[in-house]
Amino acid sequence: MSARVRRLEERDKAKWLGLFKGYVEFYKATVPEDVIEATWQRLMVGQADFHIALVAVDDADQPVGLAHVLFHRSTWSPTQYCYLEDLFVDPDRRLEGIGRALIEAVYREADARKCTRTYWATQEFNYRARALYDQVATRSPFIQYRR
Amino acid sequence: MSARVRRLEERDKAKWLGLFKGYVEFYKATVPEDVIEATWQRLMVGQADFHIALVAVDDADQPVGLAHVLFHRSTWSPTQYCYLEDLFVDPDRRLEGIGRALIEAVYREADARKCTRTYWATQEFNYRARALYDQVATRSPFIQYRR
Protein backbone atom coordinates (compact mmCIF):
# COMPACT_ATOMS: atom_id res chain seq x y z
CA MET A 1 0.00 0.00 0.00
CA SER A 2 2.87 2.42 0.63
CA ALA A 3 4.60 2.67 -2.74
CA ARG A 4 7.72 4.78 -2.65
CA VAL A 5 7.90 7.53 -5.26
CA ARG A 6 11.12 9.11 -6.51
CA ARG A 7 12.45 10.98 -9.51
CA LEU A 8 13.09 9.03 -12.71
CA GLU A 9 16.77 8.17 -13.24
CA GLU A 10 18.99 7.03 -16.12
CA ARG A 11 19.07 3.41 -14.92
CA ASP A 12 15.23 3.25 -15.14
CA LYS A 13 15.12 3.51 -18.92
CA ALA A 14 13.98 -0.04 -19.76
CA LYS A 15 11.22 -0.03 -17.15
CA TRP A 16 10.19 3.52 -18.08
CA LEU A 17 9.94 2.53 -21.74
CA GLY A 18 7.68 -0.37 -20.84
CA LEU A 19 5.42 1.81 -18.73
CA PHE A 20 5.20 4.71 -21.16
CA LYS A 21 4.43 2.39 -24.06
CA GLY A 22 1.79 0.62 -21.99
CA TYR A 23 0.29 4.00 -21.25
CA VAL A 24 0.20 5.07 -24.89
CA GLU A 25 -1.30 1.70 -25.81
CA PHE A 26 -4.00 2.17 -23.20
CA TYR A 27 -5.17 5.17 -25.23
CA LYS A 28 -5.03 3.09 -28.41
CA ALA A 29 -2.59 5.72 -29.61
CA THR A 30 0.88 5.58 -31.11
CA VAL A 31 3.92 7.70 -30.42
CA PRO A 32 6.83 7.16 -32.82
CA GLU A 33 9.99 5.63 -31.36
CA ASP A 34 12.03 8.77 -32.03
CA VAL A 35 9.52 10.93 -30.18
CA ILE A 36 9.64 8.57 -27.21
CA GLU A 37 13.43 8.75 -27.31
CA ALA A 38 13.30 12.56 -27.49
CA THR A 39 10.91 12.61 -24.52
CA TRP A 40 13.31 10.39 -22.58
CA GLN A 41 16.23 12.68 -23.40
CA ARG A 42 14.27 15.77 -22.38
CA LEU A 43 13.28 14.15 -19.09
CA MET A 44 16.92 13.25 -18.38
CA VAL A 45 18.27 16.69 -19.28
CA GLY A 46 15.64 18.27 -17.09
CA GLN A 47 14.73 21.14 -19.44
CA ALA A 48 13.15 24.08 -17.65
CA ASP A 49 10.16 24.04 -19.98
CA PHE A 50 9.68 20.29 -19.82
CA HIS A 51 7.97 17.85 -17.50
CA ILE A 52 9.45 16.29 -14.43
CA ALA A 53 9.11 12.52 -14.21
CA LEU A 54 8.21 10.66 -11.05
CA VAL A 55 8.21 6.89 -10.67
CA ALA A 56 6.68 4.67 -8.05
CA VAL A 57 9.10 1.86 -7.30
CA ASP A 58 8.80 -1.62 -5.85
CA ASP A 59 10.94 -3.13 -3.08
CA ALA A 60 13.74 -3.73 -5.58
CA ASP A 61 13.62 -0.02 -6.53
CA GLN A 62 12.16 -0.89 -9.94
CA PRO A 63 9.55 1.47 -11.49
CA VAL A 64 5.98 0.13 -11.42
CA GLY A 65 4.25 3.42 -12.22
CA LEU A 66 5.01 6.82 -13.70
CA ALA A 67 3.82 10.41 -13.60
CA HIS A 68 4.89 13.18 -15.98
CA VAL A 69 4.18 16.61 -14.64
CA LEU A 70 4.40 19.93 -16.45
CA PHE A 71 4.64 23.19 -14.55
CA HIS A 72 3.47 26.04 -16.71
CA ARG A 73 2.53 29.68 -16.43
CA SER A 74 -1.06 30.81 -16.20
CA THR A 75 -2.57 34.23 -16.85
CA TRP A 76 -4.52 33.78 -13.63
CA SER A 77 -1.71 33.17 -11.17
CA PRO A 78 1.62 34.61 -10.06
CA THR A 79 2.95 31.05 -9.67
CA GLN A 80 2.84 28.08 -11.99
CA TYR A 81 0.05 25.64 -12.58
CA CYS A 82 0.80 21.95 -12.14
CA TYR A 83 -0.46 19.82 -15.02
CA LEU A 84 -0.28 16.05 -14.63
CA GLU A 85 -0.11 15.02 -18.28
CA ASP A 86 0.66 11.30 -17.90
CA LEU A 87 -0.14 8.83 -15.15
CA PHE A 88 0.23 5.09 -15.50
CA VAL A 89 0.57 2.07 -13.25
CA ASP A 90 1.80 -1.36 -14.31
CA PRO A 91 -1.41 -3.36 -14.98
CA ASP A 92 0.02 -6.18 -12.83
CA ARG A 93 0.29 -3.83 -9.87
CA ARG A 94 -3.15 -2.32 -9.76
CA LEU A 95 -5.20 -1.77 -6.58
CA GLU A 96 -2.09 -1.45 -4.44
CA GLY A 97 -2.28 2.30 -3.93
CA ILE A 98 0.41 3.08 -6.48
CA GLY A 99 -1.67 5.55 -8.47
CA ARG A 100 -2.66 7.33 -5.30
CA ALA A 101 0.96 7.46 -4.12
CA LEU A 102 1.96 9.03 -7.44
CA ILE A 103 -0.76 11.67 -7.25
CA GLU A 104 0.21 12.49 -3.69
CA ALA A 105 3.82 12.91 -4.80
CA VAL A 106 2.60 15.24 -7.56
CA TYR A 107 0.76 17.29 -4.93
CA ARG A 108 4.00 17.60 -2.94
CA GLU A 109 5.85 18.84 -6.02
CA ALA A 110 3.05 21.33 -6.67
CA ASP A 111 3.15 22.53 -3.07
CA ALA A 112 6.91 22.98 -3.21
CA ARG A 113 6.34 25.36 -6.15
CA LYS A 114 3.34 27.04 -4.52
CA CYS A 115 1.21 26.12 -7.51
CA THR A 116 -2.28 27.55 -7.23
CA ARG A 117 -3.76 24.76 -9.35
CA THR A 118 -3.01 21.08 -9.93
CA TYR A 119 -5.10 19.42 -12.61
CA TRP A 120 -5.35 16.68 -15.18
CA ALA A 121 -7.74 15.34 -17.79
CA THR A 122 -9.18 11.87 -18.09
CA GLN A 123 -11.65 10.20 -20.37
CA GLU A 124 -15.18 10.32 -19.03
CA PHE A 125 -15.43 6.53 -19.34
CA ASN A 126 -12.15 5.70 -17.63
CA TYR A 127 -14.04 4.32 -14.66
CA ARG A 128 -11.12 2.66 -12.90
CA ALA A 129 -9.07 5.84 -12.91
CA ARG A 130 -12.01 8.01 -11.94
CA ALA A 131 -12.79 5.83 -8.93
CA LEU A 132 -9.38 6.90 -7.62
CA TYR A 133 -9.57 10.52 -8.79
CA ASP A 134 -12.92 10.99 -7.04
CA GLN A 135 -11.12 10.18 -3.80
CA VAL A 136 -8.13 12.50 -4.15
CA ALA A 137 -9.44 15.35 -6.30
CA THR A 138 -12.55 17.16 -7.49
CA ARG A 139 -14.23 16.61 -10.78
CA SER A 140 -14.55 20.04 -12.33
CA PRO A 141 -17.34 20.90 -14.78
CA PHE A 142 -14.69 21.48 -17.45
CA ILE A 143 -14.70 19.39 -20.60
CA GLN A 144 -12.07 19.47 -23.31
CA TYR A 145 -12.43 20.59 -26.90
CA ARG A 146 -9.77 19.79 -29.48
CA ARG A 147 -9.20 20.84 -33.02
CA MET B 1 -18.68 39.24 -39.42
CA SER B 2 -15.02 39.46 -40.37
CA ALA B 3 -13.33 40.64 -37.20
CA ARG B 4 -9.66 41.38 -37.66
CA VAL B 5 -7.33 39.68 -35.19
CA ARG B 6 -3.87 40.96 -34.29
CA ARG B 7 -1.35 40.73 -31.48
CA LEU B 8 -2.03 42.65 -28.29
CA GLU B 9 -0.03 45.91 -28.05
CA GLU B 10 0.92 48.41 -25.35
CA ARG B 11 -1.71 50.93 -26.43
CA ASP B 12 -4.46 48.29 -25.85
CA LYS B 13 -4.00 48.19 -22.09
CA ALA B 14 -7.27 49.86 -21.03
CA LYS B 15 -9.40 47.77 -23.37
CA TRP B 16 -7.49 44.59 -22.48
CA LEU B 17 -8.05 45.24 -18.78
CA GLY B 18 -11.76 45.61 -19.37
CA LEU B 19 -11.96 42.40 -21.36
CA PHE B 20 -9.80 40.31 -19.02
CA LYS B 21 -11.73 41.50 -15.97
CA GLY B 22 -15.02 40.75 -17.74
CA TYR B 23 -13.70 37.28 -18.47
CA VAL B 24 -12.66 36.62 -14.87
CA GLU B 25 -16.01 37.93 -13.71
CA PHE B 26 -17.80 35.56 -16.07
CA TYR B 27 -16.27 32.71 -14.06
CA LYS B 28 -17.37 34.41 -10.83
CA ALA B 29 -13.68 34.35 -9.95
CA THR B 30 -11.28 36.98 -8.76
CA VAL B 31 -7.71 37.66 -9.80
CA PRO B 32 -5.87 40.23 -7.66
CA GLU B 33 -4.92 43.50 -9.33
CA ASP B 34 -1.19 42.80 -8.96
CA VAL B 35 -1.54 39.42 -10.66
CA ILE B 36 -3.43 41.04 -13.53
CA GLU B 37 -0.66 43.64 -13.77
CA ALA B 38 2.00 40.90 -13.75
CA THR B 39 0.11 39.04 -16.48
CA TRP B 40 0.00 42.24 -18.54
CA GLN B 41 3.74 42.77 -18.07
CA ARG B 42 4.52 39.18 -19.04
CA LEU B 43 2.37 39.47 -22.15
CA MET B 44 4.17 42.68 -23.14
CA VAL B 45 7.64 41.29 -22.50
CA GLY B 46 6.78 38.21 -24.50
CA GLN B 47 8.43 35.68 -22.20
CA ALA B 48 9.29 32.41 -23.92
CA ASP B 49 7.39 30.38 -21.35
CA PHE B 50 4.36 32.64 -21.33
CA HIS B 51 1.23 33.03 -23.39
CA ILE B 52 0.84 35.06 -26.52
CA ALA B 53 -2.12 37.42 -26.57
CA LEU B 54 -4.36 37.97 -29.57
CA VAL B 55 -7.09 40.56 -29.80
CA ALA B 56 -9.99 40.90 -32.19
CA VAL B 57 -10.40 44.56 -33.05
CA ASP B 58 -13.24 46.70 -34.34
CA ASP B 59 -13.09 49.17 -37.23
CA ALA B 60 -11.39 51.69 -34.97
CA ASP B 61 -8.72 49.07 -34.14
CA GLN B 62 -10.04 48.77 -30.59
CA PRO B 63 -9.99 45.33 -28.91
CA VAL B 64 -13.43 43.68 -28.62
CA GLY B 65 -12.19 40.17 -27.79
CA LEU B 66 -9.08 38.42 -26.50
CA ALA B 67 -7.34 35.07 -26.65
CA HIS B 68 -4.41 34.02 -24.45
CA VAL B 69 -2.55 31.06 -25.86
CA LEU B 70 0.14 28.98 -24.21
CA PHE B 71 2.49 26.81 -26.24
CA HIS B 72 3.91 24.05 -24.09
CA ARG B 73 5.86 20.85 -24.41
CA SER B 74 4.17 17.47 -24.38
CA THR B 75 5.64 14.03 -23.74
CA TRP B 76 3.66 12.83 -26.75
CA SER B 77 4.96 15.16 -29.42
CA PRO B 78 8.19 16.53 -30.87
CA THR B 79 6.52 19.92 -31.25
CA GLN B 80 4.53 22.01 -28.82
CA TYR B 81 0.88 21.73 -27.89
CA CYS B 82 -1.28 24.80 -28.25
CA TYR B 83 -3.42 25.51 -25.19
CA LEU B 84 -6.03 28.25 -25.45
CA GLU B 85 -6.33 29.24 -21.80
CA ASP B 86 -8.50 32.33 -22.10
CA LEU B 87 -11.08 33.39 -24.69
CA PHE B 88 -13.47 36.26 -24.23
CA VAL B 89 -15.60 38.53 -26.37
CA ASP B 90 -17.13 41.84 -25.30
CA PRO B 91 -20.73 40.95 -24.28
CA ASP B 92 -21.95 43.84 -26.45
CA ARG B 93 -20.34 42.30 -29.51
CA ARG B 94 -21.66 38.75 -29.37
CA LEU B 95 -22.96 36.81 -32.37
CA GLU B 96 -20.77 38.74 -34.79
CA GLY B 97 -18.26 35.97 -35.41
CA ILE B 98 -15.61 37.46 -33.14
CA GLY B 99 -15.09 34.32 -31.07
CA ARG B 100 -14.77 32.26 -34.21
CA ALA B 101 -12.27 34.71 -35.71
CA LEU B 102 -10.17 34.47 -32.56
CA ILE B 103 -10.18 30.67 -32.60
CA GLU B 104 -9.24 30.66 -36.27
CA ALA B 105 -6.34 32.99 -35.49
CA VAL B 106 -5.26 30.60 -32.72
CA TYR B 107 -5.31 27.78 -35.25
CA ARG B 108 -3.02 29.78 -37.52
CA GLU B 109 -0.58 30.36 -34.67
CA ALA B 110 -0.65 26.65 -33.87
CA ASP B 111 -0.05 25.75 -37.51
CA ALA B 112 2.89 28.14 -37.72
CA ARG B 113 4.47 26.20 -34.85
CA LYS B 114 3.46 22.81 -36.26
CA CYS B 115 1.57 22.04 -33.05
CA THR B 116 0.15 18.52 -33.06
CA ARG B 117 -2.66 19.50 -30.74
CA THR B 118 -4.74 22.60 -30.09
CA TYR B 119 -7.13 22.37 -27.19
CA TRP B 120 -9.04 24.19 -24.49
CA ALA B 121 -11.42 23.50 -21.63
CA THR B 122 -14.87 24.90 -21.07
CA GLN B 123 -17.58 24.39 -18.52
CA GLU B 124 -20.04 21.71 -19.54
CA PHE B 125 -22.91 24.16 -19.06
CA ASN B 126 -21.40 27.05 -21.03
CA TYR B 127 -23.96 26.51 -23.77
CA ARG B 128 -23.30 29.68 -25.71
CA ALA B 129 -19.60 28.96 -26.02
CA ARG B 130 -20.17 25.30 -26.80
CA ALA B 131 -22.54 26.14 -29.64
CA LEU B 132 -19.53 27.79 -31.29
CA TYR B 133 -16.96 25.18 -30.25
CA ASP B 134 -19.09 22.39 -31.71
CA GLN B 135 -18.73 24.12 -35.06
CA VAL B 136 -14.99 24.66 -35.07
CA ALA B 137 -13.63 21.82 -32.93
CA THR B 138 -14.38 18.39 -31.53
CA ARG B 139 -15.65 17.68 -28.07
CA SER B 140 -13.25 15.14 -26.63
CA PRO B 141 -14.32 12.63 -23.97
CA PHE B 142 -11.83 14.23 -21.58
CA ILE B 143 -13.06 15.81 -18.37
CA GLN B 144 -10.94 17.74 -15.91
CA TYR B 145 -10.05 16.85 -12.35
CA ARG B 146 -8.56 19.41 -9.98
CA ARG B 147 -7.09 19.21 -6.55
Place this chain on the structure above:
Amino acid sequence: MSARVRRLEERDKAKWLGLFKGYVEFYKATVPEDVIEATWQRLMVGQADFHIALVAVDDADQPVGLAHVLFHRSTWSPTQYCYLEDLFVDPDRRLEGIGRALIEAVYREADARKCTRTYWATQEFNYRARALYDQVATRSPFIQYRR
Protein backbone atom coordinates in the same frame (compact mmCIF):
# COMPACT_ATOMS: atom_id res chain seq x y z
CA MET C 1 -44.69 36.20 -22.53
CA SER C 2 -47.77 34.69 -20.86
CA ALA C 3 -48.70 31.84 -23.17
CA ARG C 4 -51.95 30.16 -22.22
CA VAL C 5 -51.81 26.39 -21.88
CA ARG C 6 -54.81 24.10 -22.22
CA ARG C 7 -55.64 20.49 -23.07
CA LEU C 8 -55.32 19.39 -26.70
CA GLU C 9 -58.69 19.18 -28.46
CA GLU C 10 -60.09 17.62 -31.64
CA ARG C 11 -60.07 20.90 -33.56
CA ASP C 12 -56.30 21.23 -32.97
CA LYS C 13 -55.38 18.28 -35.17
CA ALA C 14 -53.72 20.15 -38.05
CA LYS C 15 -51.62 22.34 -35.76
CA TRP C 16 -50.76 19.40 -33.51
CA LEU C 17 -49.61 17.39 -36.52
CA GLY C 18 -47.33 20.22 -37.60
CA LEU C 19 -45.83 20.56 -34.13
CA PHE C 20 -45.38 16.85 -33.50
CA LYS C 21 -43.75 16.34 -36.90
CA GLY C 22 -41.47 19.30 -36.30
CA TYR C 23 -40.50 17.74 -32.99
CA VAL C 24 -39.72 14.35 -34.50
CA GLU C 25 -37.74 16.08 -37.23
CA PHE C 26 -35.73 17.97 -34.63
CA TYR C 27 -34.44 14.59 -33.45
CA LYS C 28 -33.67 13.61 -37.04
CA ALA C 29 -36.03 10.70 -36.42
CA THR C 30 -39.03 9.37 -38.25
CA VAL C 31 -42.35 8.15 -36.92
CA PRO C 32 -44.61 6.46 -39.50
CA GLU C 33 -47.85 8.22 -40.40
CA ASP C 34 -49.97 5.42 -38.97
CA VAL C 35 -48.16 5.59 -35.64
CA ILE C 36 -48.70 9.36 -35.51
CA GLU C 37 -52.37 8.78 -36.28
CA ALA C 38 -52.58 6.11 -33.56
CA THR C 39 -50.95 8.51 -31.10
CA TRP C 40 -53.47 11.18 -32.02
CA GLN C 41 -56.36 8.75 -31.51
CA ARG C 42 -55.00 7.63 -28.15
CA LEU C 43 -54.61 11.23 -27.03
CA MET C 44 -58.19 12.00 -28.05
CA VAL C 45 -59.62 8.89 -26.39
CA GLY C 46 -57.72 9.71 -23.24
CA GLN C 47 -56.63 6.15 -22.42
CA ALA C 48 -55.78 5.66 -18.76
CA ASP C 49 -52.35 4.26 -19.61
CA PHE C 50 -51.55 6.95 -22.16
CA HIS C 51 -50.18 10.46 -22.11
CA ILE C 52 -52.14 13.63 -21.64
CA ALA C 53 -51.48 16.34 -24.18
CA LEU C 54 -51.13 20.00 -23.36
CA VAL C 55 -50.83 22.79 -25.87
CA ALA C 56 -49.71 26.37 -25.50
CA VAL C 57 -51.95 28.56 -27.63
CA ASP C 58 -51.65 32.00 -29.18
CA ASP C 59 -54.17 34.82 -29.00
CA ALA C 60 -56.26 33.09 -31.67
CA ASP C 61 -56.30 29.92 -29.51
CA GLN C 62 -54.06 28.16 -32.02
CA PRO C 63 -51.41 25.70 -30.71
CA VAL C 64 -47.84 27.00 -30.83
CA GLY C 65 -46.29 24.39 -28.53
CA LEU C 66 -47.04 20.94 -27.14
CA ALA C 67 -46.27 18.74 -24.17
CA HIS C 68 -47.07 15.03 -23.91
CA VAL C 69 -47.00 13.79 -20.35
CA LEU C 70 -47.16 10.21 -19.11
CA PHE C 71 -48.14 9.41 -15.54
CA HIS C 72 -46.80 6.03 -14.56
CA ARG C 73 -46.32 3.89 -11.51
CA SER C 74 -42.98 3.66 -9.71
CA THR C 75 -41.72 1.05 -7.27
CA TRP C 76 -40.50 3.93 -5.13
CA SER C 77 -43.71 5.87 -4.63
CA PRO C 78 -47.34 5.38 -3.59
CA THR C 79 -48.34 7.92 -6.26
CA GLN C 80 -47.44 8.19 -9.89
CA TYR C 81 -44.35 9.69 -11.47
CA CYS C 82 -44.80 12.39 -14.08
CA TYR C 83 -42.74 11.82 -17.21
CA LEU C 84 -42.63 14.62 -19.77
CA GLU C 85 -41.89 12.61 -22.90
CA ASP C 86 -42.33 15.29 -25.56
CA LEU C 87 -41.93 19.06 -25.45
CA PHE C 88 -41.84 21.26 -28.49
CA VAL C 89 -42.37 24.91 -29.38
CA ASP C 90 -42.99 26.30 -32.85
CA PRO C 91 -39.53 27.49 -34.03
CA ASP C 92 -41.11 30.81 -35.04
CA ARG C 93 -42.28 31.39 -31.49
CA ARG C 94 -39.12 30.80 -29.53
CA LEU C 95 -37.89 32.98 -26.65
CA GLU C 96 -41.42 34.04 -25.74
CA GLY C 97 -41.71 31.92 -22.61
CA ILE C 98 -43.83 29.24 -24.27
CA GLY C 99 -41.60 26.33 -23.26
CA ARG C 100 -41.55 27.58 -19.70
CA ALA C 101 -45.34 27.99 -19.67
CA LEU C 102 -45.71 24.39 -20.85
CA ILE C 103 -43.38 23.04 -18.18
CA GLU C 104 -45.19 25.02 -15.51
CA ALA C 105 -48.48 23.55 -16.72
CA VAL C 106 -46.92 20.08 -16.49
CA TYR C 107 -45.93 20.83 -12.91
CA ARG C 108 -49.52 21.77 -12.11
CA GLU C 109 -50.76 18.48 -13.59
CA ALA C 110 -48.15 16.61 -11.53
CA ASP C 111 -49.17 18.46 -8.38
CA ALA C 112 -52.84 17.68 -8.97
CA ARG C 113 -51.89 13.98 -8.97
CA LYS C 114 -49.50 14.36 -6.00
CA CYS C 115 -46.66 12.97 -8.13
CA THR C 116 -43.47 12.57 -6.13
CA ARG C 117 -41.31 13.04 -9.21
CA THR C 118 -41.53 15.00 -12.45
CA TYR C 119 -38.75 14.36 -14.93
CA TRP C 120 -37.65 14.30 -18.52
CA ALA C 121 -34.62 13.53 -20.65
CA THR C 122 -32.80 15.77 -23.08
CA GLN C 123 -29.74 15.47 -25.21
CA GLU C 124 -26.64 16.71 -23.46
CA PHE C 125 -25.94 19.05 -26.41
CA ASN C 126 -29.42 20.54 -26.67
CA TYR C 127 -28.11 23.83 -25.36
CA ARG C 128 -31.16 25.94 -26.11
CA ALA C 129 -33.46 23.61 -24.24
CA ARG C 130 -31.05 23.17 -21.35
CA ALA C 131 -30.74 26.92 -20.88
CA LEU C 132 -34.44 26.83 -20.00
CA TYR C 133 -34.36 23.57 -18.04
CA ASP C 134 -31.56 24.88 -15.83
CA GLN C 135 -33.94 27.63 -14.75
CA VAL C 136 -36.99 25.52 -13.94
CA ALA C 137 -35.54 22.16 -12.91
CA THR C 138 -32.43 20.40 -11.65
CA ARG C 139 -30.01 18.50 -13.79
CA SER C 140 -29.70 15.09 -12.18
CA PRO C 141 -26.54 12.99 -12.49
CA PHE C 142 -28.57 10.36 -14.36
CA ILE C 143 -27.65 9.45 -17.91
CA GLN C 144 -29.60 7.14 -20.17
CA TYR C 145 -28.57 3.77 -21.56
CA ARG C 146 -30.49 2.14 -24.39
CA ARG C 147 -30.38 -1.23 -26.00
Place this chain on the structure above:
Amino acid sequence: MSARVRRLEERDKAKWLGLFKGYVEFYKATVPEDVIEATWQRLMVGQADFHIALVAVDDADQPVGLAHVLFHRSTWSPTQYCYLEDLFVDPDRRLEGIGRALIEAVYREADARKCTRTYWATQEFNYRARALYDQVATRSPFIQYRR
Protein backbone atom coordinates in the same frame (compact mmCIF):
# COMPACT_ATOMS: atom_id res chain seq x y z
CA MET D 1 -21.54 -17.34 -14.39
CA SER D 2 -24.92 -18.45 -15.76
CA ALA D 3 -27.38 -17.14 -13.20
CA ARG D 4 -30.92 -18.35 -13.76
CA VAL D 5 -33.56 -15.63 -13.93
CA ARG D 6 -37.25 -16.16 -13.19
CA ARG D 7 -40.31 -14.20 -12.13
CA LEU D 8 -40.53 -13.07 -8.51
CA GLU D 9 -42.84 -15.26 -6.42
CA GLU D 10 -44.62 -15.04 -3.06
CA ARG D 11 -42.09 -17.24 -1.29
CA ASP D 12 -39.28 -14.78 -2.25
CA LYS D 13 -40.55 -11.98 -0.04
CA ALA D 14 -37.78 -12.00 2.59
CA LYS D 15 -34.98 -12.10 0.04
CA TRP D 16 -36.71 -9.52 -2.16
CA LEU D 17 -37.06 -7.18 0.80
CA GLY D 18 -33.37 -7.49 1.53
CA LEU D 19 -32.43 -6.78 -2.06
CA PHE D 20 -34.82 -3.88 -2.59
CA LYS D 21 -33.75 -2.24 0.67
CA GLY D 22 -30.10 -2.72 -0.27
CA TYR D 23 -30.87 -1.06 -3.59
CA VAL D 24 -32.61 1.94 -2.02
CA GLU D 25 -29.76 2.25 0.44
CA PHE D 26 -27.27 2.27 -2.43
CA TYR D 27 -28.91 5.50 -3.58
CA LYS D 28 -28.74 6.86 -0.02
CA ALA D 29 -32.50 7.17 -0.32
CA THR D 30 -35.36 6.04 1.85
CA VAL D 31 -38.65 4.47 0.89
CA PRO D 32 -41.17 4.14 3.75
CA GLU D 33 -42.05 0.62 4.87
CA ASP D 34 -45.67 0.99 3.76
CA VAL D 35 -44.61 2.04 0.26
CA ILE D 36 -42.30 -0.99 0.04
CA GLU D 37 -45.18 -3.18 1.18
CA ALA D 38 -47.50 -1.60 -1.39
CA THR D 39 -44.88 -2.17 -4.10
CA TRP D 40 -44.64 -5.81 -3.05
CA GLN D 41 -48.41 -6.19 -3.19
CA ARG D 42 -48.60 -4.57 -6.61
CA LEU D 43 -45.85 -6.84 -7.91
CA MET D 44 -47.69 -9.91 -6.57
CA VAL D 45 -51.07 -8.86 -7.97
CA GLY D 46 -49.48 -8.18 -11.32
CA GLN D 47 -51.34 -4.95 -12.08
CA ALA D 48 -51.47 -4.14 -15.78
CA ASP D 49 -50.01 -0.68 -15.21
CA PHE D 50 -47.29 -1.88 -12.86
CA HIS D 51 -43.81 -3.34 -13.19
CA ILE D 52 -42.96 -6.97 -13.61
CA ALA D 53 -40.30 -8.28 -11.25
CA LEU D 54 -37.52 -10.64 -12.26
CA VAL D 55 -35.07 -12.26 -9.90
CA ALA D 56 -31.77 -13.96 -10.54
CA VAL D 57 -31.55 -17.00 -8.30
CA ASP D 58 -28.72 -19.09 -6.91
CA ASP D 59 -28.47 -22.89 -6.97
CA ALA D 60 -30.88 -23.09 -4.05
CA ASP D 61 -33.39 -20.99 -6.05
CA GLN D 62 -32.87 -18.05 -3.69
CA PRO D 63 -32.93 -14.51 -5.16
CA VAL D 64 -29.50 -12.84 -5.43
CA GLY D 65 -30.55 -10.01 -7.74
CA LEU D 66 -33.67 -8.21 -8.91
CA ALA D 67 -35.00 -6.24 -11.86
CA HIS D 68 -38.23 -4.22 -11.89
CA VAL D 69 -39.42 -3.46 -15.38
CA LEU D 70 -42.20 -1.12 -16.45
CA PHE D 71 -43.79 -1.41 -19.88
CA HIS D 72 -45.38 1.87 -20.83
CA ARG D 73 -46.89 3.58 -23.84
CA SER D 74 -44.92 6.03 -25.94
CA THR D 75 -46.14 8.67 -28.38
CA TRP D 76 -43.44 7.45 -30.73
CA SER D 77 -44.33 3.78 -31.02
CA PRO D 78 -47.28 1.48 -31.67
CA THR D 79 -45.90 -0.92 -29.04
CA GLN D 80 -44.73 -0.30 -25.50
CA TYR D 81 -41.37 0.93 -24.30
CA CYS D 82 -39.49 -1.17 -21.78
CA TYR D 83 -38.18 0.83 -18.84
CA LEU D 84 -35.86 -0.93 -16.41
CA GLU D 85 -36.48 1.14 -13.30
CA ASP D 86 -34.61 -0.95 -10.72
CA LEU D 87 -31.64 -3.29 -11.02
CA PHE D 88 -29.71 -4.65 -8.07
CA VAL D 89 -27.38 -7.54 -7.30
CA ASP D 90 -26.47 -8.80 -3.84
CA PRO D 91 -23.12 -7.09 -3.04
CA ASP D 92 -21.73 -10.50 -2.03
CA ARG D 93 -22.46 -11.88 -5.47
CA ARG D 94 -20.87 -9.27 -7.70
CA LEU D 95 -18.75 -10.03 -10.75
CA GLU D 96 -20.51 -13.32 -11.37
CA GLY D 97 -22.54 -12.20 -14.38
CA ILE D 98 -25.77 -11.80 -12.41
CA GLY D 99 -26.41 -8.22 -13.52
CA ARG D 100 -25.83 -9.19 -17.10
CA ALA D 101 -28.16 -12.18 -16.82
CA LEU D 102 -30.88 -9.91 -15.45
CA ILE D 103 -30.48 -7.40 -18.28
CA GLU D 104 -30.58 -10.18 -20.84
CA ALA D 105 -33.80 -11.46 -19.27
CA VAL D 106 -35.21 -7.94 -19.49
CA TYR D 107 -34.34 -7.91 -23.18
CA ARG D 108 -36.25 -11.15 -23.67
CA GLU D 109 -39.31 -9.69 -21.96
CA ALA D 110 -39.04 -6.61 -24.17
CA ASP D 111 -38.72 -8.75 -27.27
CA ALA D 112 -41.77 -10.81 -26.31
CA ARG D 113 -43.75 -7.54 -26.24
CA LYS D 114 -42.12 -6.21 -29.42
CA CYS D 115 -40.93 -3.14 -27.53
CA THR D 116 -39.20 -0.66 -29.81
CA ARG D 117 -37.08 0.70 -26.97
CA THR D 118 -35.53 -0.71 -23.81
CA TYR D 119 -33.82 1.84 -21.60
CA TRP D 120 -32.76 2.80 -18.12
CA ALA D 121 -31.01 5.59 -16.27
CA THR D 122 -27.92 5.42 -14.11
CA GLN D 123 -25.82 7.93 -12.26
CA GLU D 124 -22.94 9.22 -14.34
CA PHE D 125 -20.51 8.21 -11.59
CA ASN D 126 -21.83 4.67 -11.06
CA TYR D 127 -18.67 3.27 -12.61
CA ARG D 128 -19.21 -0.36 -11.67
CA ALA D 129 -22.64 -0.47 -13.23
CA ARG D 130 -21.56 1.46 -16.30
CA ALA D 131 -18.72 -0.95 -16.97
CA LEU D 132 -21.41 -3.57 -17.48
CA TYR D 133 -23.89 -1.32 -19.30
CA ASP D 134 -21.22 -0.31 -21.82
CA GLN D 135 -21.00 -3.98 -22.78
CA VAL D 136 -24.69 -4.72 -23.21
CA ALA D 137 -26.19 -1.38 -24.23
CA THR D 138 -25.43 2.03 -25.68
CA ARG D 139 -24.91 5.18 -23.72
CA SER D 140 -27.29 7.70 -25.22
CA PRO D 141 -26.58 11.45 -25.12
CA PHE D 142 -29.69 11.89 -22.97
CA ILE D 143 -29.38 13.33 -19.49
CA GLN D 144 -32.17 13.62 -16.97
CA TYR D 145 -33.75 16.76 -15.55
CA ARG D 146 -35.98 16.64 -12.49
CA ARG D 147 -38.16 19.15 -10.77
